[in-house]
Amino acid sequence: MPDEIKRSYYAIIPANVRYDEDITPNAKLLYGEITALCNERGYCWATNEYFASLYHVSKISVSNWIKQLIGKGYLHSEIIYKEGTKQILNRYLRILYEPIKENFNTPIKENFKDNNTVLNTTVNNKKKKKETGLDKIIADYTNNSELQDSIREFIKMRKSIKKPMTNRALELLLSKLDKLSGSVKGKVDILNQSIFNSWQGIFPLKNSSYASKKESGNNLDSAETWDPKALGLDN
Structure with missing residues (x-):
């Protein structure tokens, strides 16, 4: 790859x-690098091999990063094949974030003109979208910040174990949470117990708090202490 590809341009993330x-x-980080190259020609022509050399990683890693960005709709990949064959001649990456894409071939000061307005609009739109889903359900359920945080952490845990929650699933979980405890502290402890053990559901506390079990080093999901499956409570 020519040395001029390494020349510095502003990156926008x-x-x-x-x-x-x-x-x-x-x-x-790769997205920012691609915006810098797009700022020169309107598209990124660099290969995975170039990025791998630039960041001292494997081409497989670069390929995975690009797949993530394409999968989320941040990039578009255009592959040019040799006529009549499957041999790749060129691969062009283009930014799909339209407010920035429209400004790529303008002076850098113009790129950042009203930049705060663009970013704030994006954040506000995403916030409004979230408020119609899980966040709105949480906000309607409780105004206690500690309980809200515990519910969000439970949702993140479910996502990490490849069991993401739908709006309906969250509503059912919160209904069950009301049946298990009438206090904010009790609800927080129940949620934290499941988060700590990566449980898909919520269950009554074995004692007064999951924390005492954690501090004593006991395994909360063992058959000797607290096993939801053994008690027929697991979903």
């Missing part, structure tokens, strides 16, 4: 990319 929990930090 918008808020919706920076705060996307579904893509890795390295994928976000």
Whole structure:
């Protein structure tokens, strides 16, 4: 790859990319690198081999990062094949974040003109979208910040074990939580117990708090202490 590809241009990583929990930090860094190259020609022509050499990683890692960005709709990949064959001649990456894409071929000061307005609009739109889903259900359920945080952490845990929650699933869980405890502290402890053990559901506390079990080093999901399956409570 020619040396001029390494020349420095401003990189732009918008808020919706920076705060996307579904893509890795390295994928976000690569996105910034791609915007810098797109700023020169309107598209990124660099190969995976170039990025692998630039960041001292494998081409497989670069390929995975690009797949993440394409999968989330941040990039578009256009592959040019040799006529009549499957041999790849070129691969072009283009940014799909339209407010920035429209400004790529303008002076850098113009790129950042009203930048705060663009980013704030994006954040506000995403916030409104979230408020119609899980966040709205949480906000309607309780105004206690500690309980809200515990519910969100439970949702994150479910996502980490590949069991993401739908709106209806959350509503059913909160209804069950009301039946298991009438106090904020009790609900927080029940949620934390499941988070600590990576349980898909919520269950009554064995004693007064999961914390005492954690501190004593006992295994909460063992048959000798607290086994939801053994008691027929597991979903």
